[in-house]
Amino acid sequence: MPNQSEYNFAYLDEQSKRTIRRGLLKAVAIPGHQVPFAGREMPMPYGWGTGGVQVTASILGADDCLKVIDQGSDDTTNAVSIRRFFDKTALVETTTDTEAATVIQTRHRIPEQPLTNNQILVFQVPIPEPLRFIEPSESETMKMHALEEYGVMHVKLYEDIAHHGHIATTYAYPVHVNGRYVMDPSPIPKFDNPKMHMSDALLLFGAGREKRLYAIPPYTDVKSLDFDDHPFEIQQWDQSCALCGCEHSFLDEVIVNDEGERMFVCSDSHFCQQRVNAKLNMSEAVEV
Amino acid sequence: MKKPILEENAVLSVQSCQKLYGINRGCQDINFDLYPGEVLGIVGESGSGKSTLLNCLSGNNQPDHGAIIYRDSVGMAQDIYEMNEARRRLLMRSEFGIVKQNPKDGLRMRVSAGANIGERLMAVGDRHYGDIRTKAGDWLTQVEMPKDRLDDMPFEFSGGMQQRLQIARVLVTRPRLVLMDEPTGGLDVSVQAKLLDLIRSLVSELNLSVIMVTHDLAVARLLCDRLLVMQQSRVIEQGLTDQVLDDPQHPYTQLLVSSVLTP
Numbered sequence: 001m002p003n004q005s006e007y008n009f010a011y012l013d014e015q016s017k018r019t020i021r022r023g024l025l026k027a028v029a030i031p032g033h034q035v036p037f038a039g040r041e042m043p044m045p046y047g048w049g050t051g052g053v054q055v056t057a058s059i060l061g062a063d064d065c066l067k068v069i070d071q072g073s074d075d076t077t078n079a080v081s082i083r084r085f086f087d088k089t090a091l092v093e094t095t096t097d098t099e100a101a102t103v104i105q106t107r108h109r110i111p112e113q114p115l116t117n118n119q120i121l122v123f124q125v126p127i128p129e130p131l132r133f134i135e136p137s138e139s140e141t142m143k144m145h146a147l148e149e150y151g152v153m154h155v156k157l158y159e160d161i162a163h164h165g166h167i168a169t170t171y172a173y174p175v176h177v178n179g180r181y182v183m184d185p186s187p188i189p190k191f192d193n194p195k196m197h198m199s200d201a202l203l204l205f206g207a208g209r210e211k212r213l214y215a216i217p218p219y220t221d222v223k224s225l226d227f228d229d230h231p232f233e234i235q236q237w238d239q240s241c242a243l244c245g246c247e248h249s250f251l252d253e254v255i256v257n258d259e260g261e262r263m264f265v266c267s268d269s270h271f272c273q274q275r276v277n278a279k280l281n282m283s284e285a286v287e288v
Numbered sequence: 289m290k291k292p293i294l295e296e297n298a299v300l301s302v303q304s305c306q307k308l309y310g311i312n313r314g315c316q317d318i319n320f321d322l323y324p325g326e327v328l329g330i331v332g333e334s335g336s337g338k339s340t341l342l343n344c345l346s347g348n349n350q351p352d353h354g355a356i357i358y359r360d361s362v363g364m365a366q367d368i369y370e371m372n373e374a375r376r377r378l379l380m381r382s383e384f385g386i387v388k389q390n391p392k393d394g395l396r397m398r399v400s401a402g403a404n405i406g407e408r409l410m411a412v413g414d415r416h417y418g419d420i421r422t423k424a425g426d427w428l429t430q431v432e433m434p435k436d437r438l439d440d441m442p443f444e445f446s447g448g449m450q451q452r453l454q455i456a457r458v459l460v461t462r463p464r465l466v467l468m469d470e471p472t473g474g475l476d477v478s479v480q481a482k483l484l485d486l487i488r489s490l491v492s493e494l495n496l497s498v499i500m501v502t503h504d505l506a507v508a509r510l511l512c513d514r515l516l517v518m519q520q521s522r523v524i525e526q527g528l529t530d531q532v533l534d535d536p537q538h539p540y541t542q543l544l545v546s547s548v549l550t551p
């Protein structure tokens with residue numbers, strides 16, 4: 001029998017999923033604002049994306065198609081185990097194809113291929129509070145958000161420039177959402193920040209340990225913090241991808257053999273593979 | 289809401305301020321006005337309520353009774369606890385300046401001197417790194433510290449330098465009212481003397497209104513135009529500094545001045 005598993009659909013009980021969805025609705029209504037939720041214990045340790053998994057579990061429907069990426073790749077242990085988890089508990093279709101997915105759970109990356117307005121991207125977030133580095137007290141950070149006291153965010157950027165000559169923050173680069181809340185976009189590279197601005201897809205964020213949800217609804221203004229004389233910039237490489245030749249994707253440096261030889265390849269493995277395949281098809285077509 | 293009454297020229301008026309933690313512990317029946325450019329000292333023995341009063345004035349300890357009325361830079365007089373919290377906190381980091389006794393409480397120890405000074409500028413919306421840095425450097429010079437210490441961390445500084453940095457951090461937004469709780473406490477006598485000189489010249493140069501807690505009568509004599517003497521939560525005597533110190537009226541002040549009581 002299809003859709004018959006020993007678990008409730010997507011593991012969590014209906015009541016828990018409803019509670020999380022209620023939190024998500026609130027998060028969507030107040031873009032960038034952190035909404036507390038009663039997190040559930042998941043059969044995996046914190047740090048393995050329990051926040052993201054709970055969000056995914058709450059929004060999955062029977063005819064959704066799920067993709068999971070970790071470090072841009074569909075094949076890492078973490079990505080595979082989360083995909084298997086939903087494969088087993090929700091019996092939903094899974095995929096590595098960005099275009100085919102309706103829900104994508106991610107850690108570290110936003111896919112290179114532009115997402116569409118029938119897709120949802122779910123981020124698993126380790127530290128949701130962008131002000132935490134300077135203010136340990138939870139009640140104080142809540143007050144700072146409530147009163148839009150965000151001057152300290154620029155203190156951090158100031159320090160970067162004073163010590164490195166440029167803004168050295170490259171991951172979890174803070175953004176100002178909808179002109180109101182300052183938000184930590186989770187540890188994606190700042191390269192991906194511009195993809196959040198006016199995104200067609202809904203972006204949902206779940207932090208398991210700290211039990212927080214937040215969201216960027218489609219077509220929301222998302223601005224990376226910067227100074228007038230040190231504007232926000234994304235990473236750039238002198239190389240292009242050694243496999244597909246792409247010149248505008250986020251590259252990882254990988255060691256390719258025992259001699260320690262290195263090369264730069266796309267971090268988004270599906271994107272790269274697709275480009276390689278397209279090239280092969282092209283050259284076959286030429287040969288014929 | 290009562291319309292706040294404030295003497296025409298006063299920048300601050302404290303009216304029947306009371307904050308008690310127990311019988312005669314804290315402060316009560318406190319009344320005084322502060323005028324622009326004036327330095328008011330609060331003296332008294334340990335536990336007499338000096339810090340409690342100062343905390344009431346600095347917006348982070350709401351009195352049980354009474355009013356603390358401040359006239360802002362555009363001339364509007366308002367009780368600081370009647371305004372909404374957003375406005376109060378904004379005032380505290382723009383028009384008010386608060387210098388803590390322990391520099392660790394008033395500085396961010398893990399960011400550079402420049403960032404410490406720049407923070408209030410960024411908090412009120414400055415977004416030009418170069419400008420912020422220039423201003424921070426200028427203020428470091430103003431408090432007589434070498435400009436090349438701009439990127440050093442506060443924990444690398446001596447106690448006296450930390451206190452100078454704290455003063456620069458507060459003054460950078462040109463506050464109108466500065467509150468200091470024992471700013472020279474815990475420092476060597478020679479370091480203290482230099483810091484007092486600096487405070488004195490900044491006060492006259494910038495025409496600051498200052499309320500300063502101290503239990504050192506020599507400091508009071510050097511810096512303060514007027515004194516409030518506190519004992520067991522109450523002001524028992526107030527007046528011009530010379531008057532209070534040379535011709536004390538209250539028996540407690542007489543003891544204090546004759547150094548029979550060493551606070």
Ligand SMILES: Nc1ncnc2c1ncn2[C@@H]1O[C@H](COP(=O)(O)OP(=O)(O)OP(=O)(O)O)[C@@H](O)[C@H]1O
Nearest residue numbers: 309313314332333334335336337338339340341503
């Ligand atoms: N948060 C508090 N809770 C309870 N009691 C307090 C609190 N703050 C102050 N007190 C009490 O109020 C009284 C006045 O304290 P305060 O700190 O204002 O004195 P002070 O004049 O500043 O003394 P010192 O010169 O030692 O700094 C003391 O008896 C103190 O124990």
Ligand SMILES: [Mg+2]
Nearest residue numbers: 338339340469
């Ligand atoms: Mg005190």
Ligand SMILES: [Zn+2]
Nearest residue numbers: 241244266272
């Ligand atoms: Zn590639």
